[in-house]
Amino acid sequence: MFDHVTIRASDREASERFYETVLRTLGIEKDYSSEHVVEWRDFSLSPATAEKPVTRALHVGFVAPSREHVDEFWRVGTEAGYRDDGPPGPRPEYTEQYYGSFLLDPDGNSAEAVHHEYMRGNGWIDHDWMRVADLAASTRFYGLVAPFGGFALRRGSPERAQLAGLGGSLTVVSGAKPTENVHLAFPNDTNEGVDAFHRALVDAGYRSNGEPGERPIYHEGYYGAFVFDPDGNNVEVVNHNR
Numbered sequence: 001m002f003d004h005v006t007i008r009a010s011d012r013e014a015s016e017r018f019y020e021t022v023l024r025t026l027g028i029e030k031d032y033s034s035e036h037v038v039e040w041r042d043f044s045l046s047p048a049t050a051e052k053p054v055t056r057a058l059h060v061g062f063v064a065p066s067r068e069h070v071d072e073f074w075r076v077g078t079e080a081g082y083r084d085d086g087p088p089g090p091r092p093e094y095t096e097q098y099y100g101s102f103l104l105d106p107d108g109n110s111a112e113a114v115h116h117e118y119m120r121g122n123g124w125i126d127h128d129w130m131r132v133a134d135l136a137a138s139t140r141f142y143g144l145v146a147p148f149g150g151f152a153l154r155r156g157s158p159e160r161a162q163l164a165g166l167g168g169s170l171t172v173v174s175g176a177k178p179t180e181n182v183h184l185a186f187p188n189d190t191n192e193g194v195d196a197f198h199r200a201l202v203d204a205g206y207r208s209n210g211e212p213g214e215r216p217i218y219h220e221g222y223y224g225a226f227v228f229d230p231d232g233n234n235v236e237v238v239n240h241n242r
Contacts, residue, residue, distance in 0.1 A: 001165035006183040007055035012047035025072040042123035059110040059129035073113035074101035122167035131175030148197035149186025178231040185236040197237040198225035
């Protein structure tokens with residue numbers, strides 16, 4: 001579902017050390033590191049700046065190959081001094097076989113290792129949860145993004161809405177303190193699809209954060225467009241056309 005999810009860290013080295021420590025227990029290793037960004041396939045972090053502030057109140061669930069990996073994620077993290085956000089155990093309120101453990105990163109974002117009966121393959125991120133100021137407004141927004149990003153509204157309630165694709169899910173949850181300053185990118189197979197995404201969202205009244213076009217700063221053939229969601233998070237649809 002996600003092409004990539006990027007967070008901004010107040011202390012890049014501290015956050016990199018956290019994710020490197022705990023993700024390694026799941027068999028997730030860094031793919032790339034520079035002064036600007038560090039990447040674990042579909043998850044990345046960058047240093048916060050005045051123009052791009054720290055990500056807050058985000059929850060990311062990472063794929064764990066087994067329940068034993070979930071246990072190890074939590075054990076290694078807590079022994080390294082990171083804050084517990086929920087010990088390993090079943091969470092049947094999500095699905096019958098759902099088993100997870102939770103830690104807080106240095107900026108207070110929630111990182112989870114999860115194993116369940118519907119594990120998906122394409123990437124390390126199983127799901128994201130975001131708190132939103134207006135659930136109906138955010139559901140409308142992501143419902144408009146959905147056909148261009150390969151996902152759809154699966155279920156909704158007065159408290160939350162889940163949007164899911166073949167490679168993961170995004171849940172928006174009503175909350176007093178919305179998630180801030182996260183970047184979500186969804187894949188599309190054509191440049192025309194990226195163009196259509198941007199046109200549809202801008203025509204619906206949402207703010208552009210970047211016109212459709214090539215971004216060779218990332219790599220040759222990177223074609224993306226950007227809009228802001230109702231809480232000001234940066235949402236992208238991207239085609240890697242070569």
